[in-house]
Amino acid sequence: MILPYMKLSEWAKEKGITYKTAYRMFRAGKLPVASEQLPTGTILVYPEQPDKKNQAVLYARVSSHDHKKDLKRQINRLRDYAAKYGYNVIREVCEIGSGLKDVRKELGEILSDANIKIIIVEHRDRLARFGTEMLVDALSASGRKIVIINQTEYKDDIIQDFSDLITSMCVRIYGKRAAENKARKMMEAIEKEGK
Numbered sequence: 001m002i003l004p005y006m007k008l009s010e011w012a013k014e015k016g017i018t019y020k021t022a023y024r025m026f027r028a029g030k031l032p033v034a035s036e037q038l039p040t041g042t043i044l045v046y047p048e049q050p051d052k053k054n055q056a057v058l059y060a061r062v063s064s065h066d067h068k069k070d071l072k073r074q075i076n077r078l079r080d081y082a083a084k085y086g087y088n089v090i091r092e093v094c095e096i097g098s099g100l101k102d103v104r105k106e107l108g109e110i111l112s113d114a115n116i117k118i119i120i121v122e123h124r125d126r127l128a129r130f131g132t133e134m135l136v137d138a139l140s141a142s143g144r145k146i147v148i149i150n151q152t153e154y155k156d157d158i159i160q161d162f163s164d165l166i167t168s169m170c171v172r173i174y175g176k177r178a179a180e181n182k183a184r185k186m187m188e189a190i191e192k193e194g195k
Contacts, residue, residue, distance in 0.1 A: 122150055
């Protein structure tokens with residue numbers, strides 16, 4: 001039997017957010033579901049049935065293993081956003097790979113799944129370095145959408161992607177071993193000119 005209510009801590013755990021975040025949302029009156037505080041201090045939440053229209057997938061990406069710790073932080077920020085705006089998270093996708101690559105397995109799977117109506121990303125460049133607007137338009141034409149919660153870009157990842165692009169070009173010209181050295185030298189020269 002499904003109870004018509006649950007404790008705030010249970011609701012937070014179910015939504016993938018911390019109790020502290022859920023409590024702040026309650027205090028600010030921003031919980032996306034009905035709730036009340038009993039005289040004992042216990043906060044009860046009256047969850048609604050999942051809304052199929054509001055089901056979303058969270059997508060987080062970093063460009064290299066050096067930034068792997070940021071994946072967890074990205075997913076936590078995406079969870080907080082989804083909870084705040086009442087999205088029902090059905091899947092979380094984390095991926096390590098350059099935004100310049102056309103083929104990313106995890107992203108390809110969620111883009112090709114017509115049952116996924118909403119994809120939430122933190123930054124435009126988490127989805128792709130180029131062509132994000134085309135992805136947004138293509139999904140919009142089929143009744144799907146991409147929610148970008150922050151319109152700014154991270155400069156560190158742009159530099160990493162630029163380095164990856166130079167390395168891949170050098171591989172084609174000079175071979176793999178020499179390419180890494182050439183790319184490193186080019187990046188050092190660019191950094192010197194920028195100072």
